[in-house]
Amino acid sequence: MSYTVKNLNQGDRELIAFRIGDQEFCVNIMSVREIRGWTPATAMPHSPTYMLGVINLRGAVLPIIDLSARLGMKPADPTARHVIIVAQVRRKVVGLLVDAVSDILTVTDEVVQPTPEISSELERQFARGILAIEKRMICLIELEALISETESEAA
Amino acid sequence: MDMNEIKEIFFQECEEQLAELESGLLKMNDGDRDPETVNAVFRAVHSIKGGAGAFGLDDLVAFAHVFETTLDCVRSNKLEPTQDVLKVMLKSADVLADLTNAARDGGSVDESRSRGLVKELEALANGELPSPSAAAEAPAPKAAAKPAASAAPAATPKPTDDSGFQPVPFSFDDFGGEGDVGSGLPAYEVIFKPRFELYSKGNDATLLLRDLSRLGEMTIYCNTDALPGLEEIDPEGAYFFWNVTIRTDKGEDAIRTVFEFAEWDCDLTVKPVDEAAGNTSANEELPMVPVPFDLSILDETGAAEVSSAGNRANETAAAVAAAETASNVTQMAAAAARVEKKESAAAAAAAAAANAAAQNNAAGAGQTIRVDLDRVDRLINLVGELVINQAMLSQSVIENDTTGTSSINMGLEELQQLTREIQDSVMAIRAQPVKPVFQRMSRIVREIADMTGKSIRLITEGENTEVDKTVIDKLAEPLTHMIRNAVDHGIETPEKRAAAGKNTEGTVRLTAKHRSGRILIELADDGAGINREKVRQKAIDNDLIPADSNLSDEEIDNLIFLPGFSTADKISDISGRGVGMDVVKRSIQALGGRINITSKPGHGSVFTMSLPLTLAVLDGMVVTVAGQTLVVPLTAIVETLQPEASAIHSFGANHRLISIRNSFCPLVDVGRILNFRATQANPVEGVALLVESEGGGQRALMVDAIQGQRQVVIKSLEANYTHVPGIAAATILGDGRVALILDVDAVVGASRGQSLKAEMSLAAVG
Numbered sequence: 001m002s003y004t005v006k007n008l009n010q011g012d013r014e015l016i017a018f019r020i021g022d023q024e025f026c027v028n029i030m031s032v033r034e035i036r037g038w039t040p041a042t043a044m045p046h047s048p049t050y051m052l053g054v055i056n057l058r059g060a061v062l063p064i065i066d067l068s069a070r071l072g073m074k075p076a077d078p079t080a081r082h083v084i085i086v087a088q089v090r091r092k093v094v095g096l097l098v099d100a101v102s103d104i105l106t107v108t109d110e111v112v113q114p115t116p117e118i119s120s121e122l123e124r125q126f127a128r129g130i131l132a133i134e135k136r137m138i139c140l141i142e143l144e145a146l147i148s149e150t151e152s153e154a155a
Numbered sequence: 156m157d158m159n160e161i162k163e164i165f166f167q168e169c170e171e172q173l174a175e176l177e178s179g180l181l182k183m184n185d186g187d188r189d190p191e192t193v194n195a196v197f198r199a200v201h202s203i204k205g206g207a208g209a210f211g212l213d214d215l216v217a218f219a220h221v222f223e224t225t226l227d228c229v230r231s232n233k234l235e236p237t238q239d240v241l242k243v244m245l246k247s248a249d250v251l252a253d254l255t256n257a258a259r260d261g262g263s264v265d266e267s268r269s270r271g272l273v274k275e276l277e278a279l280a281n282g283e284l285p286s287p288s289a290a291a292e293a294p295a296p297k298a299a300a301k302p303a304a305s306a307a308p309a310a311t312p313k314p315t316d317d318s319g320f321q322p323v324p325f326s327f328d329d330f331g332g333e334g335d336v337g338s339g340l341p342a343y344e345v346i347f348k349p350r351f352e353l354y355s356k357g358n359d360a361t362l363l364l365r366d367l368s369r370l371g372e373m374t375i376y377c378n379t380d381a382l383p384g385l386e387e388i389d390p391e392g393a394y395f396f397w398n399v400t401i402r403t404d405k406g407e408d409a410i411r412t413v414f415e416f417a418e419w420d421c422d423l424t425v426k427p428v429d430e431a432a433g434n435t436s437a438n439e440e441l442p443m444v445p446v447p448f449d450l451s452i453l454d455e456t457g458a459a460e461v462s463s464a465g466n467r468a469n470e471t472a473a474a475v476a477a478a479e480t481a482s483n484v485t486q487m488a489a490a491a492a493r494v495e496k497k498e499s500a501a502a503a504a505a506a507a508a509a510n511a512a513a514q515n516n517a518a519g520a521g522q523t524i525r526v527d528l529d530r531v532d533r534l535i536n537l538v539g540e541l542v543i544n545q546a547m548l549s550q551s552v553i554e555n556d557t558t559g560t561s562s563i564n565m566g567l568e569e570l571q572q573l574t575r576e577i578q579d580s581v582m583a584i585r586a587q588p589v590k591p592v593f594q595r596m597s598r599i600v601r602e603i604a605d606m607t608g609k610s611i612r613l614i615t616e617g618e619n620t621e622v623d624k625t626v627i628d629k630l631a632e633p634l635t636h637m638i639r640n641a642v643d644h645g646i647e648t649p650e651k652r653a654a655a656g657k658n659t660e661g662t663v664r665l666t667a668k669h670r671s672g673r674i675l676i677e678l679a680d681d682g683a684g685i686n687r688e689k690v691r692q693k694a695i696d697n698d699l700i701p702a703d704s705n706l707s708d709e710e711i712d713n714l715i716f717l718p719g720f721s722t723a724d725k726i727s728d729i730s731g732r733g734v735g736m737d738v739v740k741r742s743i744q745a746l747g748g749r750i751n752i753t754s755k756p757g758h759g760s761v762f763t764m765s766l767p768l769t770l771a772v773l774d775g776m777v778v779t780v781a782g783q784t785l786v787v788p789l790t791a792i793v794e795t796l797q798p799e800a801s802a803i804h805s806f807g808a809n810h811r812l813i814s815i816r817n818s819f820c821p822l823v824d825v826g827r828i829l830n831f832r833a834t835q836a837n838p839v840e841g842v843a844l845l846v847e848s849e850g851g852g853q854r855a856l857m858v859d860a861i862q863g864q865r866q867v868v869i870k871s872l873e874a875n876y877t878h879v880p881g882i883a884a885a886t887i888l889g890d891g892r893v894a895l896i897l898d899v900d901a902v903v904g905a906s907r908g909q910s911l912k913a914e915m916s917l918a919a920v921g
């Protein structure tokens with residue numbers, strides 16, 4: 001995956017796209033700190049099912065969220081081929097387990113279409129729009145929504 | 156660097172000076188009459204005054220000035236530092252500390268106290284020796300007599316307050332001054348010999364001489380006798396001195412004021428001279444040839460050099476300039492050296508010796524730098540990573556290396572040793588001596604002794620024992636509480652002590668020492684000891700123990716740590732609100748420490764605290780629970796045991812008790828509490844950890860296996876996740892994986908029915 005910094009026009013934004021199962025999602029690249037391979041996590045007691053546990057990220061304790069389970073799909077069975085997207089959400093750093101990172105996109109705001117109203121509550125909760133790129137459909141995820149629950153737990 | 160930062164440094168230095176001051180005074184109190192001790196005390200007050208003056212902290216300056224004047228009397232042997240005098244001085248040191256704090260943080264100080272002390276200090280300086288009673292009573296009538304003076308040194312933080320200097324008698328005896336100050340002679344002879352320290356502290360001889368020139372008409376000679384050849388010259392040394400004759404109507408005081416802040420770093424002689432005999436007398440006394448010296452050169456070179464090379468360069472530059480303008484300077488100096496060979500050689504030797512002594516002093520004090528704590532913490536974190544990384548590397552090499560003889564293994568071992576060493580050294584950076592905390596205690600003892608009318612002596616030992624800064628910071632509060640208790644409850648009144656045949660002066664001994672990787676702090680008093688009958692009765696009255704309970708002496712002694720226990724008949728100002736020792740115990744436990752008491756009726760009590768050396772690492776027992784690795788803090792564990800089937804007794808539907816030496820202790824399945832497994836494990840297959848929790852109760856925690864005992868670095872879970880009930884923190888083990896540190900108190904609490912799960916299920920819903 002090669003990428004060179006282009007001069008971004010006003011209103012352009014860069015997104016990082018990844019796969020979970022046969023679906024594609026993307027998040028704002030500015031939130032992403034790094035991408036790394038899967039390492040076994042230490043389970044946390046009493047944690048929600050999508051919380052896989054914590055891993056050691058160069059000395060920091062990093063919680064890992066199974067994004068598939070978090071979005072209401074079937075829980076992942078992590079293997080060495082899975083990747084973790086390390087993202088900064090508000091003041092916390094979390095790891096998102098996904099199947100693979102697929103692309104980096106530069107899009108303008110107009111490309112992002114509104115999410116159609118469907119009954120899936122989770123889709124409504126996390127999706128912020130849909131992009132049509134080269135006949136693929138990519139769903140834009142709002143990171144803040146992903147850990148809003150963990151945030152309120154702390155409160 | 157803005158003004159506030161400089162001010163912050165000043166206050167940091169003030170703290171050091173105050174500590175120096177107090178330890179010096181205490182040494183004198185113990186009979187130390189070394190002039191160097193007196194000088195050190197004087198210097199401390201003087202430095203505070205100097206700095207405070209620079210920042211316009213008038214209250215501080217005013218008080219320090221009076222204090223300094225009295226100390227000067229001691230220094231010049233005009234005032235004998237008796238116990239009573241030192242008592243006043245120690246109190247003054249306390250007030251000085253209060254004033255410093257008030258200047259830093261705002262807030263106010265006890266004005267009447269500082270005012271009273273100013274009176275006492277002035278009385279001492281005027282040679283009125285205090286009798287113990289007079290010292291206490293004197294301030295009141297005097298305050299009425301001198302109402303104007305009382306307002307001046309008042310410790311209000313208002314800068315508008317009239318707090319200028321009071322005229323105070325100042326002794327010049329040690330300077331060899333002989334003439335009357337006010338005798339009307341207009342000419343003075345000033346010999347100003349700067350020492351190396353003067354320049355190193357950023358003072359400038361040029362500026363001082365220029366200031367002096369403003370007082371009146373003056374003639375100035377620079378003496379260059381001591382200037383060595385160019386190859387021997389120390390560019391940072393001080394070789395010149397100046398011989399000034401000045402005509403002024405401002406008096407000797409004004410001349411001295413010019414040199415006030417440099418006084419300690421130069422040899423200064425000021426004396427009035429007979430006009431006719433002025434210069435000759437100087438020549439007779441000092442083996443030197445005055446070299447005519449033009450002040451304007453001093454000014455030019457001074458100005459040029461301040462901007463480029465700094466203060467110390469001034470003298471060298473001035474030397475060059477002087478040599479240029481008066482080319483015969485060196486010849487003259489050489490001639491003078493020949494003529495006065497003996498004297499000047501002796502003088503030079505003396506100067507060299509003094510210089511060497513000063514440098515030795517500096518070396519002995521140890522060189523220090525101030526480093527931001529955050530930087531140290533980051534370094535500690537990184538080194539922690541290094542250790543883990545190194546362990547991971549070793550592990551993977553061992554796994555992949557089948558021969559087992561490669562040089563890689565040897566290299567790894569060396570790396571391991573190095574990283575351990577680095578870790579130890581880095582941890583040592585955070586370590587600080589407990590001295591500051593101990594010194595604070597001496598003040599508390601003084602104050603409470605005053606309040607209660609008891610006579611107490613505090614002896615501290617091992618105050619240079621080092622421990623992590625965070626531990627020190629958190630130690631002060633429980634220690635204060637315990638000292639108060641010891642003085643208020645432990646030590647008897649002088650009358651009672653006399654009746655018991657003891658020394659009327661009570662002794663409190665505070666000791667710190669290292670023992671097996673922990674710091675041991677002992678607080679011993681020689682008071683009445685614990686009245687076990689009274690303690691027992693009180694505990695029964697407060698429903699803390701059943702009336703018919705049979706307790707050992709030790710158990711009774713430890714009752715005082717129970718919440719809501721206080722034996723004081725009347726609630727005093729100092730202690731006895733019933734929030735005493737249980738709070739102490741809890742704060743010590745929060746630090747990962749333990750506290751114990753042993754008491755001997757009639758002979759006093761000893762409190763022993765054992766604390767970890769640092770809060771960044773923790774001694775833990777690594778255990779396995781339902782396939783997960785957990786760390787249990789070692790401080791919580793009383794003992795470990797392998798339960799036998801016969802010792803396990805079911806109690807109701809879900810509970811089990813384990814019998815340990817004929818007492819029954821509830822069995823807590825950690826895996827079940829943390830929801831790691833659905834059903835209770837078979838206790839016989841596991842290991843029981845007998846733990847003691849905050850509430851004092853014992854529980855047996857069931858784990859599957861013990862992996863070992865090790866020191867772990869504590870990592871926050873909250874930083875990126877959230878607080879997890881039952882888990883105190885996380886750590887990273889040698890294999891690079893995260894392990895959770897068990898919160899024993901929470902787990903025990905959960906087993907009591909304060910369910911972790913209830914709290915948790917709420918959290919899961921969000």
